[in-house]
Amino acid sequence: xxxxxxxxxNEGFINVEGGRIWxxxxxxxxxxxxxITLHGGPGSSHLGMEPLAAALGSTRPxxxxxxxxxxxxxxxxxxxxxxxxxxxxxxxxxxxxxxxxKVHILGHSWGTMLLADYxxxxxxxxxxxxxxxxxxxxxxxxxxxxxxxxxxPEEVQLVLTECEAKGTTDSDAYRNAAKVYTEKxxxxxxxxxxxxxxxxxxxxxxxxxxxxxxxxxxxTGTLRDYNRTDRLCDIAVPSLFxxxxxxxxxxxxxxxxxxxxxxxxxxxxxxxxxxxxxxxxEAYFRTVESFLRRHE
Numbered sequence: 001x002x003x004x005x006x007x008x009x010n011e012g013f014i015n016v017e018g019g020r021i022w023x024x025x026x027x028x029x030x031x032x033x034x035x036i037t038l039h040g041g042p043g044s045s046h047l048g049m050e051p052l053a054a055a056l057g058s059t060r061p062x063x064x065x066x067x068x069x070x071x072x073x074x075x076x077x078x079x080x081x082x083x084x085x086x087x088x089x090x091x092x093x094x095x096x097x098x099x100x101x102k103v104h105i106l107g108h109s110w111g112t113m114l115l116a117d118y119x120x121x122x123x124x125x126x127x128x129x130x131x132x133x134x135x136x137x138x139x140x141x142x143x144x145x146x147x148x149x150x151x152x153p154e155e156v157q158l159v160l161t162e163c164e165a166k167g168t169t170d171s172d173a174y175r176n177a178a179k180v181y182t183e184k185x186x187x188x189x190x191x192x193x194x195x196x197x198x199x200x201x202x203x204x205x206x207x208x209x210x211x212x213x214x215x216x217x218x219x220t221g222t223l224r225d226y227n228r229t230d231r232l233c234d235i236a237v238p239s240l241f242x243x244x245x246x247x248x249x250x251x252x253x254x255x256x257x258x259x260x261x262x263x264x265x266x267x268x269x270x271x272x273x274x275x276x277x278x279x280x281x282e283a284y285f286r287t288v289e290s291f292l293r294r295h296e
Contacts, residue, residue: 010025011023011024011025013073014065014093014094014097014098015097016068016089016090016093016094017081017086017089017090017093018068018074018076018078018081018086019068019073019074019075019076020073020074021065021066021067021068021073021074021090021094022046022065022066022071022072022073023063023064023065023066023094023098024046024053024063024064024065025061025062025063025064025098026053026054026057026061026062026064027053027056027057027058027059027060027061027062028061029058029059029060029061030061032059032060032061032296033060033102033103033104033127033292033296034060034061034062034063034100034102034103034104035056035060035061035062035063035103035104035105035106035292036063036065036091036094036095036100036103036104036105036106037049037052037053037062037063037064037065037105037106037107037108037111038067038091038105038106038107038108038111038112038114038115039064039066039067039108039110039111040108040109040110040111041067041070041109041110041111041204041207041208041212042067042069042070042082042087042110042204042207042208042211042212042223043067043069043070043203043204043205043206043207043208043211043212044070044109044110044199044202044203044204044208045066045070045071045072045199045202045203045204046064046065046066046071046072046202047071047195047198047199047202048108048199048275048277049062049064049108049277050064051277051278051281051285052106052277052284052285052288055281055285055289056285056288056289056292059289060292063094063098063100063103065094066202067087067090067204067207068081068086068087068090069081069082069204069206069207070202070203070204070207071202071204072202075204075206077206079206079210082206082207082210082211082222083222084113084114084117084223084226085117087114088114088117088118088121091114091118092118092121092123095123095125100125101124101125102125102127103125103126103127104126104127104128104129104130104292104295105118105126105128105129105130106129106130106132106288107129107130107131107132107134108132108133108277109132109133109134109135109249109274110135110212110223111132112131112132112133112134112135112136113135113136113223113226113228115129115131116131116136116228116231116232116235117228119235119237120228120231120234120235126237127237127238127295127296128237128238128239128240128291128292128295129235129237129238129239129240130239130240130242130288130291131239131240131241131242131254131257132242132243132276132277133242133243133244133247133248133249133254133274133276134241134243134249134253134254134257135226135249136226136227136228136229136232136257137226137227137228137229137253137257138219138223138224138225138226138227139227140229140253140256141219141248141249141253142217142219144248144249144250144252144253145181145185145216145217145248146217148181148184148185148217148248149181149217152180152181152184153180156177156180156181159173159174159176159177160174160177160178160181160217163177164214164218169214169215169218170214174214174215178215178216178217181215181216181217182216184246184273185216185246185247185248185273185274186216186248186273186274186275187273187274187275187278187279188246188271188272188273188275188279189275189278189279209221210222211223216248217248229256229257229260232257232260232261233260233261233262235261235262235264236262236263237263238263238264238265238295239258239261239263239264239265240264240265240266240267240287240288240291241254241255241257241258241261241264241265241266241267242254242266242267242268242269242276242284242287243268243269243272243274243276244268244269244271244272244273244274244275244276244279244280245268245269245270245271245272245273246272246273247272247273247274248273248274249274251268254266254268265291267287269283269284269287272284
């Protein structure tokens with residue numbers, strides 16, 4: 001126990017398959033079950049989880065880590081590492097290294113894909129799971145995105161379609177048009193220049209492009225055929241599915257995943273899109289902590 005306590009008191013690096021990953025644990029209440037957070041992306045970073053760790057760290061240890069290829073973790077130039085199976089093993093390696101025998105796990109966006117596949121390995125000691133703005137079927141995700149795109153200004157739709165057809169999704173025109181979608185369905189509150197700079201520096205673009213694609217609504221990578229709707233019935237731990245009313249992870253799709261998952265609950269944040277952690281932070285933290293406490 002003393003060894004485990006010493007580890008949990010520090011941030012640092014863990015050797016995993018393919019390199020080192022950075023982790024940090026916020027909070028020191030050893031009487032509560034720790035919460036592991038799985039950030040979005042693939043290729044985003046722990047930065048999106050910082051508000052949650054700050055809010056819940058007074059009640060339980062909250063573990064943040066940067067998955068290989070982004071943030072403060074190593075960024076090897078080896079596409080053979082960018083597989084779901086390796087990211088699942090990485091999570092198992094994190095738990096083993098930190099001696100986390102009992103945990104709650106919260107995944108956001110891509111993190112819910114990782115969470116689902118990890119749970120399907122039947123790991124011991126997972127007390128509960130939170131699927132925050134889930135993507136558990138790429139087909140459904142793109143269908144939702146296509147519907148949302150049709151609601152954008154016609155000139156924005158035209159730029160997106162033309163750039164995707166011509167393969168110019170790395171252009172400023174495409175990025176500017178995609179930003180219109182982002183401001184409606186990814187995050188509806190302004191981002192500070194400082195946070196934007198930190199986020200961009202931490203972003204693992206190579207992982208994102210290889211596994212997902214050039215934008216949130218144009219999946220061309222290895223996850224383009226991802227679908228776990230036929231396996232959600234095998235997830236037995238108490239689970240919570242949440243999303244924002246304007247979320248690119250639509251309420252209809254999120255509720256559908258909930259309907260397929262035994263012992264699960266469903267919650268919608270009425271004034272949020274894909275980022276309720278910053279759009280409705282008090283409601284988000286309250287909902288998460290309440291669920292965790294009920295499943296200690």
